[in-house]
Amino acid sequence: MKGIDKKWIYLAILSVVWGSSFILIKKALIGLTPLQLGALRSLFAAIFLLIIGFRKLKTIKKKEWKWIAISGFLGTFIPAFLFAFAETEIDSAIASVLNSTTPIMTLLLGALAFSIGFTRNQLIGVIVGLLGSFLLIWSGSEVNPKQNYWYAGLILCASVCYACNVNIIKRHLQNVSALAITAGQFSVIIVPAILVLISSDFFSEATLQSEELYPSLGYLLILSVIGTGLAKVLFNSLVQMSTPVFASSVTYTIPIIALCWGVLDGEQFSLFQLFAAAVILVGVLLSKKS
Template identity: 65%
Template sequence: MQHTKLKWIYLAILSLVWGSSFILIKKSLIGLTPLQLGALRTLFAAVFLFFIGFRSMKAIAASDWKWVIISGFFGTFIPAFLFAFAETEIDSGIASILNSTTPLLTLILGILAFSIQFNKNQLIGVIVGLIGCIALILEGASVNPNQNYWYAFLVLCASGCYAINVNIIKRYMQHIPPMAIANGNFIVLVIPALIVLYFSDFFTLQVVSDTIVQTSLLYVCVLSVVGTGIAKVLFNKLVQISTPVFATSVTYTIPIVALLWGLLDGEKFTFYQVLASGIIILGVYLSNRNR
C-alpha cells in the first residue's frame, strides 16, 4: 500500500520536473552549443550527486558495474545530447510529446529483447502510437516549415535509450539503492563528458564577460541539479517500486507541463497537433491496458 501511494507521488514530481526540462534545454541553447549543453549537464549533475551521496556507491558490487555503466550511457549521456541537438530545430513542446513514446518503445523492447508476452490491445496500441508520431511530425513540418523535423527522430532515439535503460534497471539492478545507481551512472560519465566539453570549444567562450553565456549556464545548472540529478534518483526508485511501463508513463504527463511552458514562450501549437498528440496518448493507453 505504501509503495502504491509513493509511486504516484514520484510520478507527479517527475512530471513537473521533467516537463520543465524541455524549456530549460531551449533556453540553455541560446548561449551554448548542443555538445556543450550535453556535457555540462552531465558534469554539473555528477558534481551535485557526488557531494550528496558518493558513499552510496559502496553498495555496488564489482559484478554490477557493467550494468551501471550501460545504464549511465543509455539513461543519461546519449539522451542528453540527442535532446539538445533536437531542440535546435524543433519546439520544446513537440519534443516532450514525442518523448511520450517511451512506454511504447519500452513495451516493444521488452517483447523483442526480454521475451515479454503481448496481447492484441498492446499490439494495436503500438501501431496507433506510431501513427500519432508520424502525424505529429508531418503536421509540425507544415506549421513550421523553417524547422527541420528530421530532428524529431533524435527524440525517438532518445526515447529508445530510455526504454533500454528502464528494462536494465528493472531486470539487473533491483537490489542496488537508487542513489547508488545514480552516482555510479555519473561517475563513469565524467571523463567522456570532459572529453566532449574540451572538443566543443567551451573553454574559448568569454564566460566572465558574456551575459548570454552566463544566463545559459544558470539554466544548465538548474536543469542538471533538479532535472537530471534529483530526478534520476527519484526515477530509479520509481522503477524499483513499480513496473517499467508504469515508470515510463511519466512521459504521458510531461507534455502537459512542457506545452504550457512552450505556449508561454510563444511556441505555436495547432488543433491537428493536439489531435496527433491525443492519438499518441491513446496508443500508450491501449498498450498498457490489462497490464
C-alpha cells in the same frame, strides 16, 4: 506511506520536473552549443550526485558495474545530447510529446530484447502511438516549415535509449539502491563528459566572454541538479517499486507541463498537432493494457 501512494507522488513530481526540462534546454541553448549543453548537464549533475551519493558506490557489486555503465550512457549521457541537438530545430513542446513514446518503446524493447511478452491490445497501442508520432512530425513541418523535422528522429532515438534503460534497471539492478545506481551512472559518464566539453570550444575566449553564456548556465544548473540529478534518483526508485511501463508512463503528463511552458514562450501549436499528441497518448494507454 503505502507503496501505491508513494508511486503516484513520485510520478507527479517527475511530471512537473521533467515537463519543465524542455523549456530549460531551449533557454540554455541560447548561450551554449548542443555539445556544451549535453556535457555540462552531465557534469553538473555528476558533481551534485557524487557529493550526496559517493559513499553508496561501495555498495555496488563488481558484476553490477557493467549494467550501471550501460544504464548511465543509455539513460543519461546519450539522451542529453540527442535532446540538445533536437531542440535546435524543433520546439520544446513537440520534443516533449514525442518523448511520450517512451512507454511504447519500453514495450517493444521488453519484447525484443528482454523476452517480455505483450498482448494484442498492447500491439495495437504500439501501432497507434507510432502513427501519432508520424502525424505530429508531419503536422509540425506544416505549422513550422522553417524547422527541420528530421531532428524529431533524435527524440525517438532518445526514447529508445530510455526504454532500454528502464528494462535494464528492472532486470539487472533491482536490488541496488536508487541513489547508488544514480551516483554510479554519473561516475561512469563524468570522464566522457569532460572530454566532450574540452572538444566543444567551451573554454575559448569567445564563449567565456559571451553575454548569453551565464544566463544559459543558470538555466542549465537548474536543469542538471533538479531535472537530471534529483529526478534520476526518484525515477530509479519508481522503476524499482513499480514496473518499467508504469515508470515510463510519466511521459503521459510531461507534455501537459511542457505545452504550457511552450505556449507561454510563444511557441505555435495547432489543433491538428494537439490531435496527433492525443493519438500518441491513446497509443500509450493501450500499450499498458493487458
